[in-house]
Amino acid sequence: MTKKKTGKSAPALPLNSILDGDCIEVMNSLPEGSVDLIFADPPYNLQLRGDLHRPDNSKVDAVDNDWDQFDSFRVYDEFTRAWLAAARRILKPDGAIWVIGSYHNVFRMGAELQNQGFWILNDVVWRKSNPMPNFRGKRLTNAHETLIWAGKSEKSKYTFNYEALKSLNEGTQMRSDWVLPICTGHERLKNDAGDKAHPTQKPESLLHRVLLATTNPGDVVLDPFFGTGTTGAVAKMLGRDYIGIEREAEYRAVAAKRLARVRKLDNEALEVTQSKRAEPRVPFGQVVERGMLRPGEELWSINGRHKAKVRADGSLIGADVKGSIHQVGAACEKAPSCNGWTYWHFRRDGKKVPIDLLRQQIRSEMRAN
Amino acid sequence: MTKKKTGKSAPALPLNSILDGDCIEVMNSLPEGSVDLIFADPPYNLQLRGDLHRPDNSKVDAVDNDWDQFDSFRVYDEFTRAWLAAARRILKPDGAIWVIGSYHNVFRMGAELQNQGFWILNDVVWRKSNPMPNFRGKRLTNAHETLIWAGKSEKSKYTFNYEALKSLNEGTQMRSDWVLPICTGHERLKNDAGDKAHPTQKPESLLHRVLLATTNPGDVVLDPFFGTGTTGAVAKMLGRDYIGIEREAEYRAVAAKRLARVRKLDNEALEVTQSKRAEPRVPFGQVVERGMLRPGEELWSINGRHKAKVRADGSLIGADVKGSIHQVGAACEKAPSCNGWTYWHFRRDGKKVPIDLLRQQIRSEMRAN
DNA sequence: GTGCTTGGTGAATCAGTAT
DNA sequence: CATACTGATTCACCAAGCA
Numbered sequence: 200m201t202k203k204k205t206g207k208s209a210p211a212l213p214l215n216s217i218l219d220g221d222c223i224e225v226m227n228s229l230p231e232g233s234v235d236l237i238f239a240d241p242p243y244n245l246q247l248r249g250d251l252h253r254p255d256n257s258k259v260d261a262v263d264n265d266w267d268q269f270d271s272f273r274v275y276d277e278f279t280r281a282w283l284a285a286a287r288r289i290l291k292p293d294g295a296i297w298v299i300g301s302y303h304n305v306f307r308m309g310a311e312l313q314n315q316g317f318w319i320l321n322d323v324v325w326r327k328s329n330p331m332p333n334f335r336g337k338r339l340t341n342a343h344e345t346l347i348w349a350g351k352s353e354k355s356k357y358t359f360n361y362e363a364l365k366s367l368n369e370g371t372q373m374r375s376d377w378v379l380p381i382c383t384g385h386e387r388l389k390n391d392a393g394d395k396a397h398p399t400q401k402p403e404s405l406l407h408r409v410l411l412a413t414t415n416p417g418d419v420v421l422d423p424f425f426g427t428g429t430t431g432a433v434a435k436m437l438g439r440d441y442i443g444i445e446r447e448a449e450y451r452a453v454a455a456k457r458l459a460r461v462r463k464l465d466n467e468a469l470e471v472t473q474s475k476r477a478e479p480r481v482p483f484g485q486v487v488e489r490g491m492l493r494p495g496e497e498l499w500s501i502n503g504r505h506k507a508k509v510r511a512d513g514s515l516i517g518a519d520v521k522g523s524i525h526q527v528g529a530a531c532e533k534a535p536s537c538n539g540w541t542y543w544h545f546r547r548d549g550k551k552v553p554i555d556l557l558r559q560q561i562r563s564e565m566r567a568n
Numbered sequence: 569m570t571k572k573k574t575g576k577s578a579p580a581l582p583l584n585s586i587l588d589g590d591c592i593e594v595m596n597s598l599p600e601g602s603v604d605l606i607f608a609d610p611p612y613n614l615q616l617r618g619d620l621h622r623p624d625n626s627k628v629d630a631v632d633n634d635w636d637q638f639d640s641f642r643v644y645d646e647f648t649r650a651w652l653a654a655a656r657r658i659l660k661p662d663g664a665i666w667v668i669g670s671y672h673n674v675f676r677m678g679a680e681l682q683n684q685g686f687w688i689l690n691d692v693v694w695r696k697s698n699p700m701p702n703f704r705g706k707r708l709t710n711a712h713e714t715l716i717w718a719g720k721s722e723k724s725k726y727t728f729n730y731e732a733l734k735s736l737n738e739g740t741q742m743r744s745d746w747v748l749p750i751c752t753g754h755e756r757l758k759n760d761a762g763d764k765a766h767p768t769q770k771p772e773s774l775l776h777r778v779l780l781a782t783t784n785p786g787d788v789v790l791d792p793f794f795g796t797g798t799t800g801a802v803a804k805m806l807g808r809d810y811i812g813i814e815r816e817a818e819y820r821a822v823a824a825k826r827l828a829r830v831r832k833l834d835n836e837a838l839e840v841t842q843s844k845r846a847e848p849r850v851p852f853g854q855v856v857e858r859g860m861l862r863p864g865e866e867l868w869s870i871n872g873r874h875k876a877k878v879r880a881d882g883s884l885i886g887a888d889v890k891g892s893i894h895q896v897g898a899a900c901e902k903a904p905s906c907n908g909w910t911y912w913h914f915r916r917d918g919k920k921v922p923i924d925l926l927r928q929q930i931r932s933e934m935r936a937n
Numbered sequence: 938g939t940g941c942t943t944g945g946t947g948a949a950t951c952a953g954t955a956t
Numbered sequence: 957c958a959t960a961c962t963g964a965t966t967c968a969c970c971a972a973g974c975a
Binding site for chain 4: 951
């Protein structure tokens with residue numbers, strides 16, 4: 200994690216509960232700037248409230264088949280605009296949003312995200328390992344859905360647990376295409392009649408990756424289209440707080456039952472590989488102050504082509520430059536920048552050792568206290 | 569192929585040539601309803617800010633061409649609206665279009681396609697097998713681009729060579745995600761200075777699949793952003809007629825030279841066998857995400873002497889080491905390396921089972937498609 | 938010729954903190 | 957607010973040079 204938290208949150212926030220109602224109205228009733236992350240899986244089909252109006256103020260009847268394609272896009276866009284604006288208002292300045300959709304609606308959502316000033320960070324492809332085949336052989340098997348990850352604004356210092364995702368991928372940077380199975384088997388919730396409780400239940404593995412990547416423990420995660428509560432279940436398991444909004448009583452009931460069964464993982468399991476940026480900063484001068492290197496001692500560049508001398512104030516002096524370990528390293532390599540900690544080496548027992556080793560010693564002493 | 573052709577085409581069509589000029593004006597000068605397929609790779613409007621350097625300090629040669637600069641989304645949308653309208657006019661009633669883009673522009677293109685009455689048939693993900701990494705560790709590796717395939721209208725009897733694609737895919741239905749390498753090596757065209765002739769040259773393999781899937785021999789394929797002429801080269805190879813439009817003289821020259829060298833393939837050569845799929849890599853993190861092992865669960869070494877705990881990001885924590893299943897295994901055994909998949913075991917029904925069993929389950933699910 | 942090492946590169950919206 | 961400084965950060969593949 201790279202981001203400091205204030206720990207403050209609006210007192211009125213209904214954490215870890217499922218709210219009943221239309222998500223736009225409910226979100227508008229929540230305090231501004233109070234949510235860390237929103238995950239939204241909006242309906243693709245136009246099951247809209249009857250109170251939407253065309254630009255000419257004529258009322259739209261969402262169950263009326265009489266309207267044309269253009270009208271239906273207009274209504275869907277109006278719906279998208281409204282819920283995204285409501286979502287944006289309740290996000291913290293450094294908050295972020297995920298939306299998921301298929302080609303029916305994702306282009307309209309992506310464009311509207313950009314129109315409202317969200318800053319797209321990645322589009323992510325969920326590549327389904329067991330999709331429904333195309334039975335008629337008239338198109339390609341529709342084997343993926345698209346997620347969009349966006350910051351509230353271009354300036355947002357969004358959360359991204361780079362090292363944790365790298366670990367998930369066995370040490371290689373996580374890519375924008377994720378191969379995960381669809382939700383089947385025991386994970387797929389059934390209603391009392393034995394049918395699937397929700398038509399588009401998302402797999403927990405998908406939410407696991409999303410929440411591990413872009414939230415920290417204790418963050419507030421809101422899902423305006425809660426459905427059977429996959430977002431809440433994974434949030435609870437991972438020690439995040441959730442808020443669900445769902446207007447269908449049947450889905451709320453299934454989700455509540457599901458969430459009651461979920462247990463939070465213990466803290467050690469939740470701990471995640473940390474970025475080096477989270478380590479405390481150690482100025483090179485401390486290495487000299489502590490006598491780990493003496494003023495006048497010579498350092499060699501990693502490639503052995505350059506050398507420089509340590510000075511009492513923690514600066515270096517090279518062939519024709521003076522300055523910090525980074526500045527002199529950059530000058531030697533004629534590079535725009537240089538990490539002096541890994542660039543410069545000193546001799547111990549005939550071996551060349553990076554000065555970063557000394558920093559690690561200081562840090563481990565700091566931790567011990 | 570599923571569709572009958574009349575064989576008629578407008579007499580004035582400048583087949584198999586590269587037209588000079590702005591694509592909107594040139595398309596408007598062509599006869600209405602005369603083109604079978606359009607493939608369009610328009611500017612992406614990347615909105616890049618400063619320079620980007622690799623960790624080794626080399627500078628990334630980014631797309632900084634004038635043709636990719638737009639003042640605002642409004643200007644870009646107006647451009648998109650205009651060229652798509654011009655493209656739609658010249659398409660035959662049963663014609664279709666492909667567009668390609670990244671998250672910077674593809675949502676706006678997709679929405680405008682729908683607004684104009686194009687009928688989206690699939691969105692297709694080009695998963696790059698060798699993308700550029702994310703050098704700052706601030707986002708996911710941007711490892712794909714998105715194509716949209718759309719008919720001129722909902723009524724269009726579009727061409728789709730289902731069986732051809734099925735055999736390209738070793739007998740199973742072609743999916744909407746295509747794994748193909750980016751254009752490198754000898755295929756990448758150079759200018760006289762030895763630099764890449766065009767910053768965004770597409771691989772021929774991509775166009776091969778597009779044209780094989782959605783055109784028949786003798787069809788007319790138009791590319792309004794011709795660049796170095798990949799669309800033309802593959803069209804000529806496959807016995808389709810092409811029309812290219814390009815306003816940069818330098819690109820036209822490179823494309824003309826390239827096309828002069830291309831020969832139409834004979835039918836036997838067309839049946840190129842595709843490279844076999846390698847056994848897919850399965851990161852241990854997927855086992856955790858999928859809930860096959862719970863974070864916090866304990867693993868035992870094969871000899872029973874060591875144990876370690878699973879963490880939420882797919883790393884392990886042992887007595888005094890953290891890291892991947894392989895790293896922790898190696899540390900326990902004080903060995904230089906270790907295959908964690910066969911080294912670590914978990915308990916099921918009182919028995920110790922190697923975690924490799926879980927990997928095999930995932931692989932068999934993946935193969936099932 | 939073969940195999941190994943070294944170097945280069947690809948549509949990229951790529952930093953955070955202290956002064 | 958801008959400016960300066962610290963220092964974190966890469967994967968797959970291809971080509972060329974060399975043993």
